[in-house]
Amino acid sequence: MSLDREARERLVRALARSVIEHADELTSLDQAIGDGDHGxxxxxxxxxxxxxxxxxxxxxxxxxxKVIGMTLVMKVGGASGPLxxxxxxxxxxxxxxxxxxxxxxxATEKAINAVKVRGRSEAGQxxxxxxxxxxxxxxxxxxDAKAIAAEAVQAADRTIPMLxxxxxxxxxxxxxxxxxxxxxxxxxLLIRAAVETLESEVDS
Ligand code: ADP
Ligand code: MG
Numbered sequence: 032m033s034l035d036r037e038a039r040e041r042l043v044r045a046l047a048r049s050v051i052e053h054a055d056e057l058t059s060l061d062q063a064i065g066d067g068d069h070g071x072x073x074x075x076x077x078x079x080x081x082x083x084x085x086x087x088x089x090x091x092x093x094x095x096x097k098v099i100g101m102t103l104v105m106k107v108g109g110a111s112g113p114l115x116x117x118x119x120x121x122x123x124x125x126x127x128x129x130x131x132x133x134x135x136x137x138a139t140e141k142a143i144n145a146v147k148v149r150g151r152s153e154a155g156q157x158x159x160x161x162x163x164x165x166x167x168x169x170x171x172x173x174x175d176a177k178a179i180a181a182e183a184v185q186a187a188d189r190t191i192p193m194l195x196x197x198x199x200x201x202x203x204x205x206x207x208x209x210x211x212x213x214x215x216x217x218x219x220l221l222i223r224a225a226v227e228t229l230e231s232e233v234d235s
Pocket of ligand 2: 061066067199
């Protein structure tokens with residue numbers, strides 16, 4: 032996988048659009064089991080990322096991902112900012128400039144492990160890891176772009192019956208059951224946007 036400048040810019044715009052266009056939905060999800068700021072947090076972060084274009088796309092893919100990650104850590108805030116930001120930064124650190132699918136598998140695994148350390152969390156606790164982990168497994172198992180995008184949507188849906196044991200939603204105990212985790216929804220939107228933009232690279 033090697034993205035030219037135009038493809039890198041397309042990727043950044045698609046990622047940003049995916050969460051900005053769904054900010055109200057993310058807000059409602061976070062109003063149900065959190066404090067209602069997730070939509071605005073993510074929107075603020077990705078507006079800052081968009082503001083860094085076009086310079087951002089002049090960088091190599093790994094460098095671009097690192098800058099996106101740092102921007103998200105600084106601008107998103109909340110619990111999700113450092114976690115989503117860590118994912119992008121570590122992905123950038125782990126990806127070589129010319130990356131194969133195997134490199135992407137290894138780099139996403141490293142990035143997810145960094146999120147786990149940062150959040151002191153694991154899959155199964157009703158957080159964005161409940162999307163990242165199963166989607167990465169589909170990628171590692173050779174799934175194509177369609178399978179990866181479908182898993183992202185299904186994994187976010189599977190957080191609905193879960194009991195939250197990390198993050199603000201965990202304060203609700205049993206009342207966290209029956210609602211989709213907002214961070215899982217934003218992760219699934221970002222994954223779908225990335226996969227749709229990179230379809231030909233993912234499948235090659
Ligand atoms: P805050 O909870 O501080 O208001 P946000 O609303 O922006 O922050 O983000 C909430 C999301 O962050 C949750 O839906 C969950 O997916 C994710 N999250 C929160 N805490 C953790 C954690 N310890 N590990 C992994 N993800 C977490
Ligand atoms: Mg919140």
